[in-house]
Amino acid sequence: MTQAKTEPKFSRRSFIKGAAALTATGALAGCSPAAETLAETGEAPVEVPETKIFAGACRAQCGQGCYLNVHVRDGRVVRTTAGHFDDGSEFDRICPKGLSQPARVYSAERLQYPMRRVGERGKGEFERITWDEAIAEIAEKWKGYTAEFGPTSIAFFLGSGNTATLGGGAPEGSLMARLLNVMGASRVLPDRDIATPMAWAYMFGAGPYANRCSDSINAKHHVIWGGDIAVSDKQRAHFFLEARDAGAELVVIDIAYRTMASKADWFIPVHPATDGALALGAIHEIFEQGWEATDFLRDHTEASLLIKEDGAFLRMSDLGVEPTETTTNAQGKEVPVDPYVVWDEETSSAVPLAQAKKPALGGVPAIEGIAVRTEMELIREAVEPWTLERTSEVTGVSAEDIKHLAHLYTQEGDVQTDMKFGLNHYNNGMYSSKCVNSLLLVSGQMGRSGSGLFTGEPNFGEGNVQACITMPSASGEVPQGVGAILNWTDFCNNIVPTGKKLGEDFPIKSFYASCTNVVSNQTDQNKTLALMNQIEFIVIQDMTMNDTALYADILLPACHWFETADLRVRYYTNPYLLWNEKAVEPLYESKPDAEIYRMIAEAMGYGDFFQFTDDEYLNVVLSTPYGKENGITIDKIREKNYLRCANDPTIAFEGGIFGTATGRAMFYREAPMPDYNMGQEMDLEKEKLAVFWEPAREADLANPLREKFPFTICCEHMRTRAHTQWYDVGYLKEFEAQPVCRINPEDAAELGIAEGDTIRLYNDRGSVTMLATINPGQQRKAVHCPRSFLTREHIDGDLARTTFNDYNQACRNQSYFDCAVAIEKL
Template structure:
């Protein structure tokens, strides 16, 4: 950490300008920016102009996609406020943290920080612990881990999905587990589960929601005359200068018309003058089917593109095994295949709540677009029908041939550039079996009965047994971010199932209450660290951060306590390879700097801390479209497979839950709890959405943020009036699996018949009492019903009743 050479002028600018903002809005003070720092100074009798600060670079590394830069102002060993990235052209890319990120010091310096290792003394979920020494924690974990492996085998060890923090030296338990013979693996993630499962059958096995081959950079939308966003709101999900909110602002100024298809008028819609197309949640595929109908009947599909690059649009392009069976996409749309229903706009209107006339107009605009840019967020696929819905949205650029050309996209979310540096290697996992990350609860409850055909087990026909030892680092996905919290609670009460649970966290999030051993983690600002740029903004970067202050109590960086556990197992030398965390970071950085032209040297990055470089813009499948023979897709045919012969053949060998369906083409399937499932007891659809005060549940414990951006249920005035609910009323939302209490936001910005609840709020219920969640965590009411193909979290498919509390 070095003393800033421009401390006074920079601090005066930041505190002065943001203090002025606070006069106009109390939000400035509550977000922990400059006004809060002035309060700290006043308490010491000092002023910003006279008190020297040191500056420590760091990052906000929660999983919003940004990893924005922070410069901590440190006084007397304590963080007092944050600046952000001010390096480079202010009119170009600066990885500037949003107000949420700048409030990170409220979390870092929270009086609720975990400070000591603890062991559980009450029932799981009670949150009752007693302090123990690190040595006892190391020995207890090592003994239990070895015992579980000796008794049940390595497949009984599991690393729970978590996205709370990511850096080059984080998430190290897999490295240790692999040194002991491995652990039960997992695949996909909660963000893109259904898309990860469905898209390979359309665009090939290498298609990923996280690449720059199967999607275009958001900057390409500047060259489009029509941009259609399905459930995609950068202003909420990807705020900050290192997120695409910056690029999207340029698209608004330079690109064509932007239409947002969403069940609510999200923050991105409200900041743009074009059009919001309100749609019933979970019915995007029905809208696309009706648009496809109009393109077909009006001879507006790009037949040359479909014949050259695609399989399965019509009978002529079907594989030999499916010819003559009316399985093509055109047969489905025109009512001569599958359900024998013609997908006219009149069919779609009552499903989607979009008038038939507007669907026809939209189809005409799509047909006449010279460059069409279609992008879907990850909300539409987070339904029980998400595998098909995500493929269906991609049909708009496919049908029009708007792929691989300037100003176009493939229908996927925007491309991601990747990162510059790697992380401490985890090694090879010797255990071949794996489960979908959403299936861990079933693997705890009845793992011995889980099979490939029924439960999506990979690498084996069936599991050999259940999960007995689980490791959870920096994640709240045991309860808060997992479905049906009440069910999770009940299953974890039975200690004969999951025998041992280790949780590592910084605060007592709801999932931490279920730990058998709870370990206090140091935050990035409390250790030397390194991380890439995030994955949302299209550039390449790295930040080597400094320790700004000491961690509270006995909290340690992960690398240190993992080394302690490894030592008890006799694996310290193998785990560390004789290196400290700082030496690992240097080695990883030098490996990249030696291979990538333009990166600073190690000595230079220690001085400047933050480095950014431009990444070449991407156009999805440009190489494939330019020369499909030389650059085939990773599908069996090498083409875009609108009809997937591979998927059709796979369906026959699967055991699906009652009512679940999988189709080899992108259809509209209502899915579990989807369109048509509402009834007298649960007459409203409900969906979750990302909230600007949190990244999933990260920042959920910051009181100032909860005051500024309250947890509120969005409800249309028509639905509110029928229930005598007024704005600000406390309401009860009940589903078949749980009940929560939440404040009402009565607004026409949400479609009638559907309510919206921000996801990520911290669960707060008396689990020995009525279990009504006063924290309004939506996963209190989401059923645990893995989706048909991915076996993933279709949690946006939900039916409820709302009453005034």
């Protein structure tokens, strides 16, 4: 739906004369209508071309998904403004990134035509070729690899630089995902932001995990734990500020005094990667004072479940009651139902959980000779060492603040916790996240208005993914499915260098990445670069000549988001489906991502699998149960270019009913499984109980490594970029011009560093050279550096060269913050 506007007509001279007259009379202060005061000069008015406004969406993976107005004049995008939802303005937002979109459309970094590498990889030496030549060369190579090594020798990396339905990389139901499934190729997972969501799933079961934004006003306290909302999550910052202005207390727990901390009523600085220890200390204090939410723990968690000495749950079969029912497990197999046993205090007997009137939380006698303990007793035992003194020593938080935090969560009304991904970015991130989850459960701050988690605004999601990727071809043939799922670290460190996976032959001959910049955005850049030089044939599809594009053998130019129509998906801060109209024609020879996927499919002989219109495919995406029930179609979305899809509850786990098999939150798993398999050794005892915590790999202050490399780096988000997107917008560099390292004044003085000095951060993996800036908001021995600059924007090296890409034993997560370095002045 396009609206046409006509700008007012006036000459520059008449405007200047009119403005002078207004100033002389003081009328500017009152904003009098210009028509009453502008002088007539007789000059011909300047003809201003008609401006048309198209519906747009910001499609970077900052998680915001803002609705934009795209202003077009003479076939060119001239500016963007915030779009308006007519059912409320709480989500009408635009940030500097959205406002500067026109500069991305007309960036000098735009890829203009397909190219073939002619020089050394990484040097950016290419020759121009035609689209026909590019697609033919890709198809020839891939057909040869498939014939000799199988389709899994071609590895796809689906990035998040274009989160649209048809042309996106990351969305599971995009045309790239369909092409991958049709070919039976390998998919390489980026393995980012896994730890905190894995902890939610471990303890709460299926989501959604967060109360909706409209509930924020009902909390008496907001605790933002591990994130700088005002920078990383701008769309939602106003909800916290409005709640604060209405009387709620705003608490920020972070490793540095940053923007959101400056808005808080109470700021709690914590040592890097010790958030889980802080939560355990608060739980210990809660137990000491008898403040735990006993009724909530008994009625809405599995704290009463009984555990035998071998670590397994006590079940009715242990008491001689054989299962009589079956259920279907996640693998689609029928399995027996063997109920958990609890001790019912009202009947003083062991009964199935579902039959208990008052499950005991402790003090259970041996049952038929079987010694047991409750989950609650294991929790109390695990937090016993976390006294105020020990917690303060580990976290740097004072004993008084720990006591205050425990009191806040249990004695001062409803608390809503926004657990950000700062906790996620350490090697122990899942452990810290589970400990914070446990604090919420022990204090009963879940399942009701004004409490629980506030992580985002659930919406429609990515749609009917399975129907999209398994849809038969026009002739009825079914796609092969993904040939293999590969973890980034395994792919990078093992599979590509050795040609083997878990000891079996697994050659990788080609790498195809779309909508991503793996060289800059994955950890341990040196290993990424080695990977890029080991693969025989690399195809990169993107808008600009970023770090990864430099390593392509064939480079495919994708158009900007405003140059093609698509449906915006995968965001977490507003409840709308957004239609992105095509506002202008693609520049140069660039093409929509979706069209490129179709071209490759046709050349590979899979064109029959793509014999559908865009609308037909989008309607399949929208055919979820919710979509069908509410008659959601792409035509319905296009009526206003957006559609509110509030299909998730306002209150997550309302009434204390969780998404687990028992309907209760879980503290314990008897047989935990890692979420990846690289043949790693496992200490399963670490993964069983939610209140387990261990120090980070390198950020831990007590690690002997810190004698050699005494500083930790927080590779933080930038307010002017989404990962490395917007690197090519010149005027945003006026705000964040180049990489800097923010360092505490005392640390700087010890190293002889002054504001603006050139410094080198280094460890055994690599180094980066940048400018120093002195910031008293930094903790001692912890520095902050923005992580969204390209390699060529650094003085030398790259921040990503100092990080590691190894995983926690159970969680496949990139650890962007868990990085120890030394610093020297140059």
